[in-house]
Amino acid sequence: MNLLFYAKTLSIHPINYNSGDGLEINADLHIHSRFSGATSSNMCIATIAEQAPLKGLHLVGTGDALHPAWLEEIRSLEEVEEGIFLSGNTHFILTLEVEDTRRVHHFIILPSLSAAEELRERFRRYSIDIEKDGRPHLTLKGEEIADIVNDVGGLVGPSHAFVPWTSIYKEYDSLRECYGSAKIAFLELGLSADTELADTIAELQEITFLSNSDAHSPWPNKLGREFNRFRLRDLSFTEIKRALLRQKGNRVVLNVGFDPRLGKYHRTACIKCYTHYELEDAERLRWRCSRCGGRIKKGVRDRIREIATWDKPHHPEHRPPYLRIAPLAEIIAQALKVSSVYSSRVQNLWRSLVVAFGSEIRVLVDVDTEEIAKVGGEAIAELIRRFRVQDFEIIEGGGGKYGEIIFTRRAKKKKAVQNQLSLDNW
Ligand SMILES: [Zn+2]
Ligand SMILES: [Zn+2]
Known part of the structure; x- marks a missing residue:
């Protein structure tokens, strides 16, 4: 698989x-x-x-x-x-x-x-x-x-x-x-x-x-x-x-x-200024942000660690694969250097790509990027190519703020594709 x-x-x-x-x-x-x-x-x-x-x-x-x-x-x-x-x-x-x-x-x-x-x-x-x-x-x-x-x-x-x-x-x-x-x-x-x-x-x-x-x-x-x-x-x-x-x-x-x-509650973070905290620091601070005094909310990652039975996942035989994706519209916005995914340029390009290739998931992970370039231009094709090999950084979400995928030049090409790894291991 x-x-x-x-x-x-x-x-x-x-x-x-x-x-x-x-x-x-x-x-x-x-x-x-x-x-x-x-x-x-x-x-x-x-x-x-x-x-x-x-x-x-x-x-x-x-x-x-x-x-x-x-x-x-x-x-x-x-x-x-x-x-x-x-x-x-x-x-x-x-x-x-x-x-x-x-x-x-x-x-x-x-x-x-x-x-x-x-x-x-x-x-x-x-x-x-x-x-x-x-x-x-x-x-x-x-x-x-x-x-x-x-x-x-x-x-x-x-x-x-x-x-x-x-x-x-x-x-x-x-x-x-x-x-x-x-x-x-x-x-x-x-x-x-x-x-x-x-x-x-x-x-x-x-x-x-x-x-x-x-x-x-x-x-x-x-x-x-x-x-x-x-x-x-x-x-x-x-x-x-x-x-x-x-x-x-x-x-x-x-x-x-x-x-x-x-996800917007992945990490433990302040709900006002979104500063991230390790669980022990949040506890020591009694759930008050040391920067702004706002309330700190426990993240999903830390909550799961608290109630976890094992350090590593034990997948039961019936468990299906989980395919990790990101919204295509956000990748398009970065390709066009537009700050809002709701801009009409982003929405129009999203629709052209999806109509041309059948569905968003196909554009994200399947369709030949040269074909994507013909419909959407080289900039979007390049970012989808990088998305597929996990050549990006993630600013993690927390405190009510969504995480972000960032295609900086600093992000290094990783040897393995994370999705492929987790699917192959099943
Ligand atoms: Zn609900
Ligand atoms: Zn704060």
Whole structure:
């Protein structure tokens, strides 16, 4: 298995959800609609459906599936299979996130509109904002939430499991402390972690990992910045459930996501001035920044080290490879020497490349750079060439600030390609 094998099979292909011969689909299950806090007003179904194929996604989670107005928008789509909706070439499955009474986020996948209605009824008396906020707050504990979700036939697991503000491991040292004996179907890694980090924790060996974008806007540096490749027999809730539980040959065959150093909570850092700290220094300073007095937040890397069972990852046999990527739009912005990935020059070039070669992931890791030069110019071809051999530096993320890939001249060509190494070792 190597990087190129995956890259070649990752292109967009039309899917037939009832073919019976099996399919592999790319899915980003966790997003938020414009009805959640701090999200883009462009988070509407039509825009997401238009953008998803450009990222190589076949299936997107609706997010916010209990919100009345958002549910109305979903209801207007063609329901091709119970709980599976189609807009353009993009399929949607009902998903949502809730915040529990300890400020821990839980991610939920639902089988049907009736399950969504039932779940809203069950949650209603524990929430004051369930009609208003796409991500409602509940006065329930993790175990109670999981029991109710399982009762209505849904699937539940921790969202972005290691982030310092709103995750299970910021609050608890084990899954059991949060969920008790309730069943969970998966764990979402979050942008600042990957399987190398999470497989140092013994209690996660049996759990399927999800890598989702948690996008708050539909643009290419957010939607699908992390996704999962599922092997299914056809596209339905039941088949997704079997894949998460690894039944009947269904499974997640690949996690694609950020190099965790690019995640905004990877390192322990000040949330005001973003100065990074070693864990022991942060403790000695009592979590106050020595430069600006701001609060220091524990990074995902350090939190995982605290709860890790082993120093090195132990990958269970079922664990799929994790392909580390960075947003193509950010590489283009550097090639064009433009500071914003939202500039129209960056967006136009991104679209030309993706349309010419099928999907973002193909441009990033597969297509011949001479072909890329013909469409996008020599500068972008050169940076993609350097990206593939890991000829760049990373300024690690922390304290709420994303990490950055920097193509300085000081970065030296490394002998091995990190992605290839980790895939070959599987
Ligand atoms: Zn969340
Ligand atoms: Zn500071």
